[in-house]
Amino acid sequence: MISYKLSPHQQQVKDVVHWFAENEMRPLSMEADRLGKVPDDWLNKINQLGIQLNTSSFGDDKNGREKESGKKVKRERQANRLAVIATEELGWGDPAIALTLPGPGLGGPPVQSSGTPEQKQRFLSIFSKDEPPRWGAYALTEPEAGSDVSGIRTTAQKTAGGYILNGQKIFITNGARASWVVVFATIDRSLGRAGHRAFVVEKGTPGFSCTRLAKKMGIRASETAELLLEDCFVPEDNLLGGESYYENRGSSPSGFRVAMKTFDNTRPIVAAMAIGIARAAFEYTRDLVQKEYPKHGRFYHLASEKLACAELEIEAARLLTWEAAWKADIGQPNAQEAAMCKAYSGKIALEVCAGCLELLGPAGLDGQIVEKLYRDAKIFDIFEGTNQVQHLITARHLYEPYGVRV
């Protein structure tokens, strides 16, 4: 059975990240939203301080050991749990700033899980406080392939020493500023998913460009790029996992599997950020109701009931998310739990923010944080797979014992 009590180490991570969220992110939050960007000097400062808070940076501690009562004991891997605990605090601070913190971002997990030792060293070692701030990115979505990623049309044509990539990617978080982007392409569309490959395309590669930054309703300070690949030569060394990674698996859908494996680890992290948003709106509203409204009045009772429901939803979402992260840590399949926590957290983030706005009335609008959180929450039931898609994944598991494919 999993214990829901945070260990001293987990509590310490939560406290440190919360301190950062409250003192470094919150003061910047409304201004970054208004500007539609996170100021460069702030990013430089954070990078120089060596603050490694990017959601994929909580490290792989599978060989970790810690001292307990004076003697060394083997510690269970807990990178995924630390990531969700910390990310909830970052989401509480500001989700758009959280997505812009320097680091490999969504590009990190596929390199970590499928890269060769040489690729991991080459692409992941560039994120250091002694270097300027750097980012990684993950480019799967295309104009014709969003939820149905099997439909990607970006092509990778084999040539001497590498591949020629052609295609378009849209909605890519940090895609313009990234030092490298994990780009998914197909070597042969007739092979379906088995034809998918993942490439690490480096910034400055001829034929690789950003054509537009999207204007958005929420998470405005987070950069969302459209990328174009025009006869873009990518060396063999940048094929994620190397040629043998795909050859050894015969006709199995390896590139597709890289994409899906990434989601099983990242969906709980996205869920945690949504929970942080819901908690931020809830806490702001709870404190204001306590301060401003006469106790025991009719409104106070109404508000208490609504706030109690919000707290219940937040706690339920958190427990689902922790379970998905825990399963990832102990190496158990977690696709279903990852889909459920993502769907539920995205849904409740929107509902809690909407409920808080209703309670606050005019006090919640016009440049106030809850109005911004409401706008920010929407994307959490879209990216990393929409809610409907998470329900499909869950339904697939439901029907599996009956041999029915959904």
Ligand SMILES: Cc1cc2nc3c(=O)[nH]c(=O)nc-3n(C[C@H](O)[C@H](O)[C@H](O)COP(=O)(O)OP(=O)(O)OC[C@H]3O[C@@H](n4cnc5c(N)ncnc54)[C@H](O)[C@@H]3O)c2cc1C
């Ligand atoms: C701000 C932002 C940042 C993003 N960052 C990234 C990133 O870094 N990298 C990346 O690769 N992508 C990124 N995305 C893309 C995101 O993952 C996609 O938008 C998402 O997967 C949905 O795809 P779509 O927009 O094409 O919608 P569609 O797939 O066209 O879906 C439209 C609607 O149809 C529903 N639908 C689709 N198929 C089904 C079905 N089979 N059954 C029931 N309903 C269905 C969907 O749920 C949705 O409501 C980002 C998007 C945004 C907006």
